[in-house]
Amino acid sequence: MYIKSIVLDGFKSYAQRTEIQEFDPFFNAITGLNGSGKSNILDSICFLLGITSMSQVRASNLQDLVYKNGQAGVTKATVSITFDNSDKKASPLGFESSDEISVTRQVVIGGRNKYLINGVNVTSTRVQDLFCSIGLNINNPHFLIMQGQITKVLNMKPPEILAMIEEAAGTRLYESKKLAVQKTIAKKEAKLKEINRVLDETITPTLRKLREERSAYLEYQRLTGTVENLSRLSIAYEFTLAEEAQVSSAEVLKKMQAAVKELQGSMAENEKKQTEIEEEITKMKKERDNEVSGVLHSLEEAFAEIQRVNTKAESALNLKKQNLKSEEAKRKELVKNMEEDFKAFLLKKEEVKKIQNELNALQEASEKDASALAAAQLNAVSAGSSTSGDGEEGTLSKQMMTCKIEISQAATEAEQVQMKLRYAQQELETKESEVKNMDGEYKKDKETFEAVRKTKEEIENQMKNLNYDEKKEAAFLAKKKALTNDIRRLKELCEGFMAKFPYLWFEYKHPEKNWNPNNVKGLVAFSITVKDPSKAKSLEAVAGGKLYNIIVDTEVTGQKVLKNGELKHRYTIIPLNKILARCVNKEKIKLAQTLVGSDNLHLPLSLIQYESELKKAMEYVFGTTLICDSMESSKKITFDKRIMTRSVTLDGDIFDPQGTLHGGSASSQAASVLAELPEIKAIKTELETKKSELCSVEDELERLKNVAVKYQQLKQQWEMNCEQAELLEMKLQQSAYHKHEEELLALKKTIAECEETLKKIEEKRQEAKNKYSLLENKMKNAESECKKALKNAKMQLEDAKKKAEDSGQKMREKQQELEALLLELKELEKEHTSYKHQIEAADNAIKHYQEQVNAMEAEVSKTKECVERSKEELGKKKELIMSQHKEIKAKSAEIVKCREQNNVLQLNIKELEHNIKKHQQRAADAAATVTRMLKENKWIASEKHLFGQPNTAYDFKKNNPKEAHQKLQKMQEAKQKFTKFIEINLFFSLHQYNELLKKKRIVENDKIKILSAIEELDRRKIKTLHQAWEKVNKDFSSIFSLLLPGAKAMLTPTKTQNILDGLEFRVALGNTWKENLTELSGGQRSLVALSLILAMLLFNPAPIYILDEVDAALDLSHTQNIGQMLYTHFRQSQFIVVSLKDGMFSNANVLFKTKFVDGVSTISRHVSLQNK
Template identity: 70%
Template sequence: MYIKSIVLEGFKSYAQRTEVRDFDPLFNAITGLNGSGKSNILDSVCFLLGISNLSQVRASNLQDLVYKNGQAGITKATVSITFDNSDKKLSPLGFEANDEITITRQIVIGGRNKYLINGVNATNTRVQDLFCSVGLNVNNPHFLIMQGRITKVLNMKPAEILAMVEEAAGTRMYECKKIAVQKTIEKKEAKLKEIQTILNEEITPTFQKLKEERASYLEYQKVIRAIEHLSRLCIAYQFVLAEETKVSAAEVLKEMRANVEKLQESIAESEKMVRQLNEEIVEMEKKKYKDASGMLHSLEDSLAESQRVNTKAQSAFVLKSQNLKNEEVKYKELLKSMQEDSKALVSKEEELKMMEKELNALREESEKDADTLVAAQLHFNAVSAGLSSNDDGEEATLAGQMMTCKNEISKAVTEAKQAQMKLNYVQQELKTKQAEMKKMDGGYKKDQEALEAVRKTKEILENQMKKLNSEEEKEAALLAKKNALTHDISRLRELYEGLMAKFPHLQFQYKNPEKKWNPNHVKGLVVSLITLKDLSKAKALEVAAGGKLYNVIVDTEVTGKKLLENGELKRRYTIIPLNKISARCVGQDIVKLAQTLAGRDNLHLALSLVEYESKLRKAMEYVFGTTLICNNMDNAKKVTFDKRIMTRSVTLDGDVFDPQGTLHGGNCWFYLYNNTAAPVLSQLQEIKDVELQLKTKESELQTVENELASLQNVAEKFQQLKQQWEMKSGEAELLQTKLHQSAYHKREEELIALKKTIADCEETLKKTEESQKKAEDKYKVLENKMKNAAAESEKELKNAQQKLDSAKKKADISTKKMKEKQQEVEALVLELEELKQEDASYKQQILDLDKVIKCYHSEITALAAEVAKTKKSVEKSQKELAKQKEILALQDKAIKAKSAEIVKYREQNNELQLKVKALQHNISKCQQETADATAKVTKMLQEHEWIVSEKAHFGQPNTAYDFKTNNPKEAIQKLEKLQDKKEKLGRNVNMRAMKMLSETEERYNDLMKKKRIVENDKSKILAAIEELDQKKTEALHVAWKKVNEDFGAIFSTLLPEARAMLVPCKTQNVLDGLEFRIALGKTWKENLTELSGGQRSLVALSLILAMLLFKPAPIYILDEVDAALDLSHTQNIGQMLHTHFRHSQFIVVSLKDGMFNNANVLYQTKFVDGVSTVVRHDQFRTRINSPAVKKAE
C-alpha cells in the first residue's frame, strides 16, 4: 500500500484546493525554497495519520493547522490521501476488496474534527487501527525520520541503541507490557494482603460473633413459644370473663331505666310550673315595657344629651376661666415686675439724687478747698508783704481791723434793741389771741376727739390687714406657682402623649370585663413595669427578653381568662398570671463562674440589670432570668459554650449566642418597624422620666390648689377689713377737712405763727449778744498785736505757710473724690435709662393683656349663662328619670317574686336531673361495660380465630385451659416475666443472625475462592514471563544480527571502503546495551568523536535505515536528513535507496540536487501571493529519455 495522491485545502499555507498527484510507488522527492511549503506536505501526511504530538508538525493546537489560523476567511482544513491497495498481501485488515483507499481528515475552527474512509464517516480509533495494521503507527513513527532524528541517534547511550533494536524486533512492546504486568502483580499482592486482613480482622470475628448470636436467637425463639402458650391461656380466661360480664349487666340495666322514668316524670311536672310562671312574668314584663320602659329610655336619652351639652359648656367655661386666670396671673406678674422695676427706678433715681447731692457737695467742697488754697496763697503773699488778714480773710492793717471791730459792736447793739421791741409786741398779741380761743374751743374739741377715734380704729384695721396681707401675698405666690405648674403639666402631657404616640403597641388597652372590675388585677406590659439600671445595656436587654417584653402580667389566671373573653383586646397578647407562672432562673453559682471566666464587670445576669416591684419577681425571672449579658462576642461565646455553664447569652450589640449552637446578628425587629436606631427600652425610659415629672407636677398642683382653697376664707376676711378701712379713711378725711375749715383752726394757726415769731426774736437776741462779745474779744487781741507787731508778723508768716500747705493737700484730695463720684453718677444714669426702657415695655404688655382679659371676661359671662341654663335642663331630666324609675321598681318587685318561685322549681329540677344524670351515667357505664364485653368478645373472636375451635375446652379440667390447674393470675405474672425476658433478649438478639451467618459464610468462601484464583493467575503469569523472556532474548539476537548486517552494508554503500557494526558493551551481553564500532579502511575507531560531522551523520542514518529495513513499512518519510552531508554523500543516499529499499515508497524532502535527482518523481513547491503551489516533474521518464541513457542502451 502506497500513496497515489494528496489533496490539501485550507491546510497551513495551502489556502486553495491543491492536489499532489501521481506519486511514484518507490522514490519521491519534494524540494523548494525555505518557507515555500515543502514540509507542510509531510505535515499533512502526519496529520491524516492521526498524530497526537502536534509539536512534530510544528503546531501548538489544531487551529494552527488552518490557513492563517482562520483569520483569512478560511475556517477549516482538509487533507485527503488516496492509497493504492492493489497488493493484497500488504492490504489493511478488512479492506482487501478495495483497490484504492481514500482517507480524509477535516478540522473546523470552533467545531469538531472528523475522518472519512472512502467517503464514509469513521472514528479516530478505526483510522488508527487501519494504519497500525500496516505498520504506520504515527504516535510511534519509525517510518518518519525528521530533521533532528540523526542528532538524537548520535547522542544515544548503549541502552537506548538497544531499545531501538528491541523496537525493530518488536520486543520493546513486550518489555513495556511486562513492566506494567509486574506493577499490576504488585498491586494485586497488596490487594491479597488487604483481603487477608479483612478475613482476619472483620469476617472471621464477625463469623464467630454471629455463631454466638445464633444461640441467643434460638433462646429468644423458645421464649416466644412459651409466651404464645401462656397468652392463649390468658386470652381464654379474659374471654370467659367478658361473656359472664355481658350476661350479668342486662338485669342491672333494666332496674336503673325504671328509676330514670320516675324521676323524669317529676322533672316534667316542675318544668310545667316553671313555664306557667315564665308566661306570667312575660306578661308583666310586656306591661312594664308598655307602660314605662319606653318613657324610661326616652328620659335616659334626654338626660344623656343634657349632660353632654352641660359637660361641653362646663368644659368650655372651665377652659376659658383657666385661660383668664392664667392671663390674670400673667398680668399680676407683669404688674409686679413693673412695680418692682418702678421701685428699683425710684430707688435708683433717689440714689442718683443722693449721689448728685454728694457730687455737688464734693464739688462745692472741692471748689471751697480750691478757694481756700487761693486764699491761703494770697494770705501768704500778703503776710510776706507785711500785711495781716482779718477773720474774713481780707488783708488789712491792724488799725483797719480794729476800726472794723468797733463798727461790728455798734451794729450788734442796734439789732438787739430792735429785736427786743418786736418780742415785746408779739408776746402781748399772743396773750390776746389765747384769751379769745378759750371762748370758742368746745365744738372743735369734739371734732378733734372724733378724728382721733377714727384714726385709732383705722390703725387697728391696718394692723389686722398687715397680719392678713402676708396671707394675701402667699395666695398671690400660690397663684403664680399654680400657673407655672399648669403650664408645665400641659407641656409635659403634650410631650408624654407625643412620645406614647410613637409606640402605640406599648399601651395595653382593654374594656372592663365586668361591672365591679378592680384595675389592680392587671399589672400591665412587662416593658412598662421595669426600669433600667444602666441605659447602655438597653439593646442587650431588649434582645434578651424578645417578644416576652410585650407580655401582659396579671394577678391570676382567672383575670387573664376574663380579659381574653370579655376584655375586647385589639390584638393578640400573651398573658403571664403571677400565681401560675413558674420560672427558671440562672443560679448565682453559675453567674459567679461565668464572671470568673469573662470578668466581674463584663458579665451580668439580665435580671440584675432591671428594677421592678418585688411582687412581680416571678414574672421577671420568667422574662430575664435565663440570659446572661456580656460586653462582647468573645466573652459571650466563651461562657455560652462552656460545659459547666451552657447558658444563653447576649452581647451589648444584640448578638445572641445559644448553647444549641445558633448565633443571631445584632438587628432588632423593632428598630426596623419604628424606623429608629435607638433601643425601645432607652426611649421608654425617657417616657417614664416624663411620666414621673408629670405625676410630680400634678401632685404639686393638687397641693397648691388645696392650699388656695384653704386661703379662700382669709381672702374674704381681708376684703371685709379693707372695706372697713376704706370707710374709716373717708370718714377721717371728712373730719380733717371740717377741722381745717373752722375759725378755731385759723386762730390756732395764727398762735403758731406768733410763737414762731417769738422764737425768732429770741434767737436774734442771742446771736447779736454773741456777735457783740466776739467783736469785743477781737478788739482786745488786736490791741495786744499792736503792742508786739514784729514778733506777731513772724509768727503770722509761719502760720500762713502751714495753712498754704494744708490747703493744697486738702484741695488735691477733694478733687480726686469728686472725680470718682462723678464716674459713679454717670454709670447710674446709664442704668436708669435701661430701667426706663424696661418700664415702657412692661406698660405696653400690660395694656395688651388688659384687652385680652376684658375679652375673656365677656366670653366667660356668656358661657356662665349657658352653663346655668344646661344645668337646669340636667336637673329637670334627672327628676323626671327618678320618678319613672320608682314606677319601674314597684313592677320589678312583683317580677322578682315570680322569679324566686321559678328559681325554687329549677333548683328542685336540678337536683332531680342530677339524680337522672347519675342513673344515666350508671346506665351508660353499664351499657358501655356490656358493649365493651360484647366488643371484646367479638374482637377476640376476630383476632384469635383459634377461640372458636378451642372455646369448648375453656375452663375444662385436664385440658390446656384448666383454670384450676393453671392459675390464670399466676400465668399472667409468668407471662409478664417472659415478656420482660423477651424484651431484654430483644434488645441484644440479632433477628437477622441466621441470615447474616449464611451471608457471611458465603462471603468468606467467595473471598477465599477469589484469593486462590489470584494466586493461581500470578503463578501462571510469572511462568509466562519467564518463557517470554527467553523468546525475547532469542528474537533480540536474531534482530541484532540482521540489523548489524544491514547497518554495515548500508554504511559501506554510503561511505565506500568503510565498515560499521553494533557490538555489545564491555559486559559482552547484548541485553546490557549496544554501541557503534566504525572502521575507515583498516583502522577501527574507538568512538564516534574521531569521525567528522558528516561521517557521524552517515553512521546514524545507516542505523536508522537498517532498522527500517529489518521490518519494512509501506511508506517512509524523510525530512532533510541530508542537511549535514556534502553532495557526494547525498548522491550515495539516493543510490542506496534504489539498491536496498525496493518494496517501500519513499517521500523525501531535500534541498540538494544529489538527493532529489535520484528520485523518480520530483515535486517543486513555490510560494505565490501568500499561498503555496506544487509542480510535478517526472524524472524517471526524463532519465530514460536522456541521450546518455539511450547511448548506453
C-alpha cells in the first residue's frame, strides 16, 4: 500500500486547497527553499496518521496547524490522503476489497477532530488500528527518519542499540507485555493470598456454623414468606393511596388556581386604589410645600426677627436694671461712708482745738526760751568778738548757725512729708482692703466683659472667613438675569435654524452609566469647516444625505446609541473602525486636470478642514467625487471613458457616470446648509458658553445664598455682643471698684512723690551736716584764749539752748501733731466734698438709668406683644400645615394598609402557588409512584383489580394496612436479626464457595501455564534476537559499504560477549578497524547511523518511508550513494524524501518543488528524465 495523492486545505502554510497528485510508488523527493513548506507535507502525513505528540509536527497545539492560527479567515485544517491498495497481500485488515483507501483528518478551531475513511466518520482509534496493521504506528514511527534521529543514534549506548534491534525484531513489544503480565501475576498472587486467607479465616468457619444452625434458617424462611405476604398488602395499600392522591390532587389544584385568580383581582383593586391615593397625596404635598416654602417661611423669618429684637431689648433692659441696682447700692455705700467720715471730722475738729491751745502755751514758753537763747548767743558773740582780732570767728559762727537752721528746717520738712507719707500709706492699706472686698463682683463683671469681647472677635473672624459681600449677590443676580435673556435669545435663533434645517439637530441620551461623550463625534456637517464659502453649495451636493450621518468611534458605540440613545430621527452611523474609505485614483485626478485644467478642478477634501482622527469618515463622504467650476468641465470628466468619475459643479449640479444629471435653477436658489453652518456653529458655541456661565452663576448664587443665611445669623449675634460689651464697659467704668482703683492710683502717686521729696530733703540735710562739721573743725583751730573767754558764755548758751531746744521740740511736736490733724481735717473735708459729688453723680445716673429702664420696659412690652402675635400666627399656620400633614399621613397610612393587604395577598398567593406546586409535585410523585410500583412489582398489573376488595388477600378492612405495616416492620427486624447470625441462602453460599475454589484452582493452573509460556517465549526471543542481529548486521554492513565504498561496519556484542548486554559499532576504513566512532569524520559517523537505521527498516519493511533532510551533514558524493542504495535495497517500499541536495533528489522518480507565494505555499510536480 502506498500514497497516490495528498490534498491539503488550510493546513499550516497551505491556505488554499492544494492537491499533490501522482506520487511514485517507489522514490519521491520534495525540495524547495527554507520556509517554503517542504516539511509541512511530511507534517500533514504524520497528522493524518493520528500523531498525538504535537512536537513531532512542530506545533504546540492543534490550533497551530491551521493557517495563521485562524487569524486570516481560515478556521479549519484538512488533510486527505489516497492510498493505493491494489496489493491485497499488504492490505490492512478489513479493506481487502478496496483498491483505494481515502483517509481524511480535519481539525476546526474551537471544535473537535474529525476522521473519515472512504468518506465515513470513524474514531481516531479506528484510524490508528488501520495503519498499525500495516506497520505504520505513528506513535512509534520507525518509518519516519528525521535529521535529529541520526545524531540520537550516534549517541546511543550498547543497551540502547540492542533495544533498537529488539524493536525491529518485535521482541521489544514482548518484553513490555511480559513486564505487564508479571505485574498482573504479582497482583493476582496477592489476591490469591487474600482469597486463601478469607477462605481459611471467614468463609469455611461460617459455612460450618451455618450447617449447625439449620433450624434457625428454617425459621428465617417462614419469616420470609410472611414478610412477602405483608409486603404485598402494604405495597397494594400504598399503590391504592397513590392512585387516589393522583385523582384528588387534580381537584384541589383547580380550587387553588381559582383562589389565586381571585386574590390577584383583589391585589389589582388595591393597586388601583393605591395609585389614586398617591395622586391625592402628591397634590396635597404640593399644596403643603407651597404653604411651607411661601407663607410659613416668611412667618418664621418675621418671628425670628421680632424674637431677635425682643431678645436684644430684654438683654439691654436687664443690663440697665443691673446698672441701676449697682448705682443705688453705690449711692447707699457713699452715703454711709460720708456719714462715718463726717463723724470722724467732728471728732478731729475738737482734737485740733485742744492741741491748738496746748500749742499756744508751748509757743509762749518757746518764745521766752528763744529770747534767753538770743541773749546767751549775744553774750557768746560778744565774747568771741572781744577775743578775735580779725573777725573770722564771727563769720564761722554765723555760717554754723545757718547750717544748724538749714538742718532744723530740713528735719521739720522731712517730718511733715513723713507724716503725709504715713497718712497716704494708711489710706492705701485701707482702700486696698476695701477694694479686696469689692473685688469679687468686679472680677465677675470683668470676666463677663472679656468673654463677650472674645466672642465678638470670634464672630468677626467667622464673618471675615465667610468672604461674603452683600453687593456681590446683587451683581450675580443681575448677571443671571442678563445670561437668561441671552440664552432665551440664542435658543430662539437655534429654533429658527432647527425649523429651517431639522436634520442638523442631533441629540441623544447617554446609553449607559459612565458614558464617554467623546465616543460620539457628531454629525458630519458639524465636523467640518468649509475653507471657501463659495464652494459650500458644491460640497453639500458632494456629501448629499451623508452630511447628516453620525460619526462614532466603533460599531459597538453606534449600536448602543441606536438602541438606548432615544434618537428623535432616523440616522445613519459611520463607525471609524469599520468604515471602508475610498478616494479617486491619483492617475484619474491627473488625467482630469489635464482635460479641464487644474484651476477648474477641485478635490472636496482639500476644500474642508477636519480633525485627523476623522480622515476615514471624510474620505468615505467626500472622497469619490470631484468638483468642477462649470458644467462642461464636469461633463468631460464624468463621461470620459478613462475617468468615469462622479462630479459636481459649483452650483451643485451633479453628473453621474451612469448617465444621470441632478440639479437646476431651483436647486441653486435653495439655502445652503454649509454656507450658514458657521453662523449656526457660532450660535451653538455661544449658547453652550452662556449655559456654562449660567450654571456657574447659579452655583455661586446658591453658595452665596447659603453663606448669606450664615452671615446674617453671625451679624445679628455680633450686634448683640457689641451692645452687651458697651453696656458692660460702661458698668465697669461707673462701678465703685473702678473709682477706688483710681483713688488707689492717686495714693500710690502721692506716696511716690513723698518718697522722692524725702530723698531730696535727706540729701539737703546731709549736705548741711557736712558743711557744719567742716566749720566746726575750723572753729576748733581758734586760739585758746577765745576758748577760755567763750567757755562761760557757751555754758550759758548751752543751758539756754537746751531750754530753747526742749521748748522748741515740744512746740514742734505739738505743731506737727496739729499739722497732721489739720491735714486729716483737710482730707476729710475733701472726701466729704467728693462723697457729695459722687452721691450727686449717682443720683443723676440713677435718674438716667431709671428713665432708660422705663423706656426700655415699654419697648420690651411692645416687642413681647409683637412676638406673641407673630408666635400665634406662626402657630396657626403650623397647625394648618400639621393638619395637612396629618391628612397626608392618614392617606399614607391607607397606602401602607393597601400595601400590607397586598403583601398579605401576595403571601397568600405565594402560599397557594407553593401549595399548587406541592400538589402538582404530589400528583407527579403519586403518578411516578404508581409508575415505579408497576415497574418494580409486575404482579400489581395482574392483581390490581383485587386491591381493597372483600374476601381477598388485599381486603384493607379485614387486614388493617397500618397494623400490617407495623407487623411487617417488626418481622423485618426479626428477619434482620437472623441475617446477623445465619447466611440467607445456604445452598447459594455453598455454590459460591465451590465456584470460588474452582476459579482459584483455574487461576493457579493458568499461572503455571503463563510462567511456562514465558520461559518458552524467552528462549524464542533470544533465538529471534540472534536472527535479527545477524540479519541487521549483514544489511548494516552491506548498506554502509555501499554508502562509503572501501569501508566496513558491523554490530558486535560488548566485552561480555553476551548479546543481551548490548551491542556496539565497529567500523573499518580499508583494513584498519577503528576503536570508536570519534576517530571518524562527522559525515562518516552520520553514514554509520543512517546505515543502521536503514538496516533496521529493511529487517521489517514498512510500506512507506519518510526521510526529512537526513543528508544535511553529508557531502554530495555520499548523498548520491544514498539514492543508489535505496534503489538496491528497498524495492518493495515507497520513499518520500525531503532534501535540498541535488544528489539526493536526482535519483527520485518524481520531484515535488515547493514555493512560497504571497504568504501561501504552492507545489509543482516534476518527473525525472531517467523515469521518462
